[in-house]
Amino acid sequence: MDLEVALRSQDHRVTRPRQVVWDVLTDAHGHLSAQEIADEVSAREPGINVSSVYRTLTLFAELELVRESRRADGGSSWEPSHGDDVIHLVCSSCGVVRHHASPLVNELRHEVAHVPGFHVAGLDVAANGVCERCES
């Protein structure tokens, strides 16, 4: 995925904050909270402000470069867009998010697409529970 192309094709400028946020998101394989992103960004490039990070994330979401998902603890987490037939496994103890792919999600998507009186844009399947590491 080429960030520059994606931005320019929609008349947005390619800036340092945007590049760094993008790098952080793609380097991390998995979900990050806004806080984690902001921290890592200013570790790599001190001086980039939180508000720029938030604005960038919002922009990326509009461009569908990233996806925001709400977590059980009230926070939200961000990751580069990916295929959709995925269940989010959210550990309610440490907050980590894993993926689990299942064809059922796609079946569900098709079913939900035909509900009358509602135009579905996206589907989010989240299971909360406790991950291996927190169990012990």
Added chain:
Amino acid sequence: MDLEVALRSQDHRVTRPRQVVWDVLTDAHGHLSAQEIADEVSAREPGINVSSVYRTLTLFAELELVRESRRADGGSSWEPSHGDDVIHLVCSSCGVVRHHASPLVNELRHEVAHVPGFHVAGLDVAANGVCERCES
């Protein structure tokens, strides 16, 4: 569902704030935000404090009398517990939440119960989109 019994059986006291919150939740057929609940509560019984409303909602959630679900806009909404094979249809424009029952959700629940290394407690399927009324 009898609130008094539910509370007493777990050694909790039956108080006015709890009753009013419960009434509001059961009268409203559907999801309410914490804010809406607090507003309606203090309309019915001025003097009941927001913090009591929040504490009550948390308590009810622990007792599994109500269920909290996170919404796409970052808020959360509350409703009396109900069967689990349900998809939440969240209108991203007006925030209203509808239900759509589907047996697929239960299949999904079974599948997810067997994912290794993760102990699932609950499943939440949410579709966001635009409702009929906001479409026009």
Added chain:
DNA sequence: ACCTTTTTGCAAGCCAGTCGCAATAAGTGG
């Protein structure tokens, strides 16, 4: 290099939700 327009950094602000604590009221036993 110049000019226009977007984007940034900063600081102040916002607001849902939480917390500590003294006052109040539920439930209990006499």
Added chain:
DNA sequence: CCACTTATTGCGACTGGCTTGCAAAAAGGT
């Protein structure tokens, strides 16, 4: 019915994630 214990409330202060207004900085076009 009253006194007593302890959970619960209301209040006000506070927190923390996120947003906003604005002047200064930098992107991109010519």
